[in-house]
Amino acid sequence: MTYNLFDFLQLIGSLGIFIYGMKIFSEGLQKIAGHKLRGILKGMTSNRVTGIATGFTATTITQSSTTTTVMVVSFVNAGLLTFLESTGVIMGANIGTTVTAWMVSVFGFRFQITPIAVSLIGIFFPFLFVRNNKLKHVAEAMIGFGILFIGLEFIKESVPDIHENPEILSFLNRFSDLGFGSVIIFVMIGTLLTLVTQSSSAATTITLVMLAQGWISFPIAAAMILGENIGTTITANIAAIIGNIHAKRAARFHLLFNAIGVLWMLALFPLFLNFVDYMVMNFSPAGQSVLDDAIMSTSEEARINATLGLSLFHTTFNVLNVAVLFFFVPRLIRLVEWLQPSRGIEDEQKTLKYISAGLMPTAELSINEAYKEVEVLGRITEKISFSTYGLFFKGDEKRQKFLDKIKKREEITDRIELEITQYLTNVSEFNLSQTSSRRVRSMMRMVNDLERVADLYYQISRTYDRMNSEGIRQPDNALEEIQNMMQLVQDALKLMRENMAGEYGVVDMKEAQLMEAKIDALRDELRQSHFLRLEGGDYDVRTGIYYLDFINRLEKIGDHILNVNEASAGLK
Secondary structure, three states: OOOOHHHHHHHHHHHHHHHHHHHHHHHHHHHHHOHHHHHHHOOOOOOHHHHHHHHHHHHHHHOOHHHHHHHHHHHHHHOOOOHHHHHHHHHHHHHHOHHHHHHHHHHHHOOOOHHHHHHHHHHHHHHHHOOOHHHHHHHHHHHHHHHHHHHHHHHHHHOOOOOOOHHHHHHHHHHHOOOHHHHHHHHHHHHHHHHHHOOHHHHHHHHHHHHHOOOOOHHHHHHHHHHHHHHOOHHHHHHHHHOOHHHHHHHHHHHHHHHHHHHHHHHOHHHHHHHHHHHHHHHOOOOOOOOOHHHHHHOHHHHHHHHHHHHHHHHHHHHHHHHHHHHHHHHHHHHHHHHOOOOOHHHHOOOOOOOOOOOOOOHHHHHHHHHHHHHHHHHHHHHHHHHHHHHHHOOHHHHHHHHHHHHHHHHHHHHHHHHHHHHHHHHHOOOOOHHHHHHHHHHHHHHHHHHHHHHHHHHHHHHHHHHHHOOOOOOHHHHHHHHHHHHHHHHHHHHHHHHHHOOOOOOOHHHHHHHHHHHHHHHHHHHHHHHHHHHHOOOOHHHHHHHHHHHHHHHHHHHHHHHHHHHHOOOO
């Protein structure tokens, strides 16, 4: 046997180059898509046909069904997508993942694409340094495309030659001469291969190379493809471990859907292989049987032709699986709900607690998901303002209830700020577009300002509690002024939340600045009222200090609200 450790390391390195090229290609495509990708995701509806189209498109753009399904689990966990809505997207992702196999089999085996791939890198490399972001992203995608096929060429050159290393063929024959048992064994091998590579695209490519090099027969390669359909579901199920019941059900549906597809395909395996063979013989350029072992073992052209047949098998199986199981989705949902029962109200809660750094499929989608959590922080901050208002004006008998609410929610905002900031820091490690980088910085500022608003309200509540414990009471006119100031700040919070809910960068800052100016003007007016009360002996200095503390902190809240509005507008 001439194959040694150094040759094996070359094979691993070649696979690494291929996967890296796929990563660069995928990230470039996502940056080119930009906001369009987020628009595609908004197409996820309860209409399963639309969901299938959405899943197919998202997977074609991201070049990874694993990315799409992990993203779906993440969205279901966040409550942005229901379990029912996720089913169509998952089915579409299964079809979308077959695009990679066609790309590799058509360009990687039928043509000498390496010179073209190197030329592409040479053409687009200078554009990595231009200021035009769109052109830079296209260059990244094209360079990734080139690296991908260079890696594929290296893989083909690094795999051991069967004629020079007959021991490998002898080893494989031990498992490939067991009839239907061999099919089952190679289904499991395909599943394990996908788990090891953590990429169904990489596993499919390895299978195509093994077939083209004559390591395995067409039926064995088809069995590995079936196993890879099961293996690709494992990552989403791992991601769902820390998710809520809805995320777990979405992941289980994916596993169940693919496993059932593999089972019915195994029952019809010989018939389906004959069908694919008929299609290849009648419609491929070579017109040779992919099931004729004699031709496959002697003709390189026949083996390369078989890679097209394997891509056809992959696509036809996934399309038929969706067609067959489409009408059984409601029953599959009930089965999943039975297999993954809810344990009560807490289990049904549709919130992230609050962001899991493990659910970060792509930069664009991670930013979108994180922003939903920023909006959650905005809602909690607004609730703290309502509780603070209630503390002042809803009666002394409810004082402790409001104090507890404010304290608990302020602690939640501290935790959310830490988790979102850490999450966004992780997202920043992606190769982000300029727009995405600016948005991440804006979100970090928003999180910081919203947490400061919560802190200020908490400080107001503690000051109010201390004032009451000292037996100090504000006069009625002072309380009325504090009430007016609180209501004005709440109006500013409401406007801020509306701006946060809108499109990033599209904010009417005139209204936000006018609101801030009103808060500043009222603060100045109330200071004058404070001095008049002191001069008139309406309250003592101690009471006045408490009054000024409330007014000044509320005005600072207004400043932070304006900062959030500016961040929503992309100004700072």
